[in-house]
Amino acid sequence: MFFFFGLIIIAIGLLNIIKPSFAWYIKEGWKVNGDSEPSDSYLALTRFSGIFAIVIGCIIMFVGS
Template sequence: MTIIGLVLLILGGLAAINPEAAWKWEVGWKVKDAEPSDAYLLFARISGIIICIVGLVFIFSW
């Protein structure tokens, strides 16, 4: 479970620190000259923080 926790921690950290990059990986390559909305960036940042917390729980509880 430690490996899963580390993966979640890394991916969540990337989403929390740079949600624009997460958007490009997920949606940006499908469309040309588009920008993510402010609501999406906020949701991605909050989701990244939650994923980091879940990753820490996985690391320290097992």
């Protein structure tokens, strides 16, 4: 169970690193109808949180087993 949960967290982290604007479009983008874009600082923090999520996912996978 922990292995699967860790894989989900790693997948979310990879999505945040590869496509950081996706989370913004899911959360805020639908409200503005394409008239706005995420800031550079938001994209940087989203990438950083992706790295953090991957680390946490790996810890959950290996320690939770």
